[in-house]
Amino acid sequence: KQEVTQIPAALSVPEGENLVLNCSFTDSAIYNLQWFRQDPGKGLTSLLLIQSSQREQTSGRLNASLDKSSGRSTLYIAASQPGDSATYLCAVFNQAGTALIFGKGTTLSVSS
């Protein structure tokens, strides 16, 4: 059964720092991997989707990488801002390709 782990559970950084959020999964035979952002009391906002054949995706200050062989993905945030404070979730599709399996998230706090 696919399991997704995100470490650390929480992270606090000063504004301007570059940072990396980690996601690991137990079954390397994945389809897509998707990173989301969730603000307190809100829904999930899709940030990036990496297809299984891709190694990375970039959107603005965000860069997500995927290493299937090691069962890892990272989300790199450049020049962090207080507005980046949120919980970041990573998710992969289950073996049947029908549903996303989520990690429990990393809660990021960026102080000004």
Added chain:
Amino acid sequence: DAGITQSPRYKITETGRQVTLMCHQTWSHSYMFWYRQDLGHGLRLIYYSAAADITDKGEVPDGYVVSRSKTENFPLTLESATRSQTSVYFCASSLGLAGGYNEQFFGPGTRLTVL
């Protein structure tokens, strides 16, 4: 507005009552999903639907019923609510499933409390 909406946003009910959570999307996405989010468990799939009149169970379907008579709507019904169903419920949609560039897009959520 375009996108995916859920109603109500907040609901308080009592044990044993029937509750229906609504989900509506304007993208004509084929696939729709219901997840619940709980502390300590993260997000878990309840049911999903591949098209109108086609639904299937997810990881935690017990106590829930879904229907999909129209592509744009995917209501979730708790037939007899229990306290363990207190949770935040998210509806999502996508064009397809795994294997293509098929992002899942989420609604704002419904916070349900069962007393």
